[in-house]
Amino acid sequence: MSGVSWWLSDTVEMIRRNLIHIKRTPELLLDVTLSPIMFVLLFSLVFGGAIDVPRVDYTSFLMAGIFVQTIAFAGIYTSVLLANDLQKGMIDRFRSLPMSQSSVLTGRTFTDLLRALLAVAIMWAVGMAVGFRPTGGLLPSIAAIGLMLLFGFALSWIGVAAGSVVRAPEALQGVIFAVVFPLTFVSSAFVPTASMPDWLAWFADRQPMTLVIDAVRSLTLTGEPGPAAIPAILWSLGFLVVSLPLGVWLYNRRTTQ
Amino acid sequence: MTRAMIEAVGLHKSFGDTHALAGLDLDVAEGTILGVLGPNGAGKTTAVRVLTTLIRPDAGHATVAGIDVVRQPAEVRTRIGVAGQYAALDELLTGLENLLMVGRLYRLDSRVARQRAMALIERFELGDAANRPVKTYSGGMRRRLDLGAALIAEPPVIFLDEPTTGLDPKGRLSMWELIADLARSGTTLLMTTQYLEEADRLADDIAVIDHGRVIARGTASDLKRQVGGERLEITVDNPAFLGAARLVLEALGSGPSHVIEDERRVTVAVTAHDGVLTRAIRELDSAGVHVDDIGFRRPTLDEVFLSLTGRPAEETVGIES
Ligand SMILES: Nc1ncnc2c1ncn2[C@@H]1O[C@H](COP(=O)(O)OP(=O)(O)O)[C@@H](O)[C@H]1O
Ligand SMILES: [Mg+2]
Numbered sequence: 244m245s246g247v248s249w250w251l252s253d254t255v256e257m258i259r260r261n262l263i264h265i266k267r268t269p270e271l272l273l274d275v276t277l278s279p280i281m282f283v284l285l286f287s288l289v290f291g292g293a294i295d296v297p298r299v300d301y302t303s304f305l306m307a308g309i310f311v312q313t314i315a316f317a318g319i320y321t322s323v324l325l326a327n328d329l330q331k332g333m334i335d336r337f338r339s340l341p342m343s344q345s346s347v348l349t350g351r352t353f354t355d356l357l358r359a360l361l362a363v364a365i366m367w368a369v370g371m372a373v374g375f376r377p378t379g380g381l382l383p384s385i386a387a388i389g390l391m392l393l394f395g396f397a398l399s400w401i402g403v404a405a406g407s408v409v410r411a412p413e414a415l416q417g418v419i420f421a422v423v424f425p426l427t428f429v430s431s432a433f434v435p436t437a438s439m440p441d442w443l444a445w446f447a448d449r450q451p452m453t454l455v456i457d458a459v460r461s462l463t464l465t466g467e468p469g470p471a472a473i474p475a476i477l478w479s480l481g482f483l484v485v486s487l488p489l490g491v492w493l494y495n496r497r498t499t500q
Numbered sequence: 501m502t503r504a505m506i507e508a509v510g511l512h513k514s515f516g517d518t519h520a521l522a523g524l525d526l527d528v529a530e531g532t533i534l535g536v537l538g539p540n541g542a543g544k545t546t547a548v549r550v551l552t553t554l555i556r557p558d559a560g561h562a563t564v565a566g567i568d569v570v571r572q573p574a575e576v577r578t579r580i581g582v583a584g585q586y587a588a589l590d591e592l593l594t595g596l597e598n599l600l601m602v603g604r605l606y607r608l609d610s611r612v613a614r615q616r617a618m619a620l621i622e623r624f625e626l627g628d629a630a631n632r633p634v635k636t637y638s639g640g641m642r643r644r645l646d647l648g649a650a651l652i653a654e655p656p657v658i659f660l661d662e663p664t665t666g667l668d669p670k671g672r673l674s675m676w677e678l679i680a681d682l683a684r685s686g687t688t689l690l691m692t693t694q695y696l697e698e699a700d701r702l703a704d705d706i707a708v709i710d711h712g713r714v715i716a717r718g719t720a721s722d723l724k725r726q727v728g729g730e731r732l733e734i735t736v737d738n739p740a741f742l743g744a745a746r747l748v749l750e751a752l753g754s755g756p757s758h759v760i761e762d763e764r765r766v767t768v769a770v771t772a773h774d775g776v777l778t779r780a781i782r783e784l785d786s787a788g789v790h791v792d793d794i795g796f797r798r799p800t801l802d803e804v805f806l807s808l809t810g811r812p813a814e815e816t817v818g819i820e821s
Pocket of ligand 2: 545
């Protein structure tokens with residue numbers, strides 16, 4: 244077998260390991276199941292009546308925001324899972340084996356892609372139950388999901404980089420909250436940016452979460468990619484191109500010390 | 501001479517100001533066991549981590565099965581099995597799942613991996629626990645499973661870092677049997693330990709290391725000759741007798757005696773067993789020394805260090821959890 248097929252079979256082995264972990268500790272899925280359900284229900288039921296958005300029903304507007312927020316958290320959460328692994332002895336075993344070493348990381352990020360897909364499926368169903376109408380059609384909806392997963396995958400690699408540096412996984416949780424929460428609120432996730440003060444709207448309109456959210460919203464609701472789609476893809480690819488090699492490098496540095 | 505399956509020349513490795521390895525030289529001939537004996541902090545784990553490609557040395561050169569560990573780590577990894585000081589197992593996977601995963605990552609065919617995993621589970625008496633997550637295992641079971649993971653690909657070179665530290669006497673004995681089996685199968689093995697008895701029992705050759713350097717090297721009997729074989733130890737019933745007891749023992753032993761006043765104890769190294777005990781009892785009696793306890797015991801690592809370096813092993817030699 245060639246290098247690529249070894250890498251692939253080792254990655255599958257690592258995904259299998261991660262899935263067994265999930266099976267044995269289902270709590271590992273709470274962040275991509277319970278939390279997004281709560282968000283969908285709380286925002287649509289509590290704020291739905293108070294917030295007016297142009298042209299569409301608030302729940303339909305809201306869903307793109309909740310999708311991307313959940314994907315962003317799930318992506319960055321990779322760092323916690325990796326940091327946990329690094330604290331235990333298993334990585335030493337992997338490093339003494341004639342396996343493809345990068346598959347430890349690709350196994351991690353691909354598993355987290357599966358987690359993100361599960362989250363989207365659950366939110367989609369719950370959203371439909373409370374009034375989400377993806378009127379854009381099937382193909383644009385699939386394209387929207389593809390874009391979200393690409394964005395989440397890129398963030399997973401930022402998670403790999405962060406998880407390789409940090410020694411205390413618990414501390415990471417706090418940092419993730421402190422960074423991702425403000426970014427989702429200062430975006431078009433829950434309200435149109437036009438309702439913000441000018442200076443804040445200026446930032447909100449240009450940050451990557453808004454771009455991804457706007458593209459997903461446009462695709463799912465109108466079927467058109469809209470002006471945000473290209474910048475959203477470029478941001479995601481940009482994150483990936485930088486964070487993938489950086490993550491691999493930081494992981495190697497951490498484990499060969 | 502048989503070829504060296506493990507060879508290290510002048511290895512250096514520092515962590516900040518700590519010189520964990522300070523010019524370490526080792527060689528292990530094919531099919532033999534080298535016991536690397538040293539107290540906590542001597543550099544044993546660091547040496548194993550360099551030789552198993554986990555960390556790079558700052559200077560020096562090492563080969564395993566003739567392959568350079570720094571330049572061709574991937575090649576080295578196909579030929580080694582490692583059981584580290586702390587078991588490297590996945591806590592959430594079962595014992596069987598751990599072995600299968602490691603087997604497949606060694607590129608064994610799935611069927612072969614399963615056959616070998618089942619055989620190892622049988623041989624290591626893990627049958628009842630094979631389908632339970634490792635987090636439910638005792639320390640001894642973890643160590644055995646970890647050794648199983650090191651053996652599943654039947655690599656020609658095995659590294660064991662303190663394989664019995666922290667085990668109860670029963671666990672230690674069963675681990676010793678497994679290691680002795682390995683030795684008979686012709687595997688080349690490097691094993692670290694803090695226990696002279698363990699090295700004596702299992703290893704063909706012993707390297708004593710201290711501060712990242714080898715300070716003595718030879719067979720167990722060479723080493724015992726150097727440190728003066730067994731100890732004759734007596735406990736007197738009154739500290740007043742210590743002086744007289746000391747004179748008697750020094751006349752019988754092969755070196756200076758060692759007195760521990762608080763415990764009313766005198767120890768001396770002896771080279772031969774024959775008649776020493778009866779002579780000691782007779783002469784102590786005629787010197788009017790009242791003895792509480794008398795007997796032979798093997799030298800401890802501390803005494804080996806005392807004889808070799810003229811000072812005690814610096815860090816406490818204790819059982820880690
Ligand atoms: N990763 C590390 N960072 C800092 N110091 C270390 C590290 N690993 C080992 N040391 C130090 O190097 C010395 C040798 O350690 P080690 O090889 O673990 O000894 P042993 O296994 O014989 O107990 C000790 O002083 C230890 O504290
Ligand atoms: Mg050690």
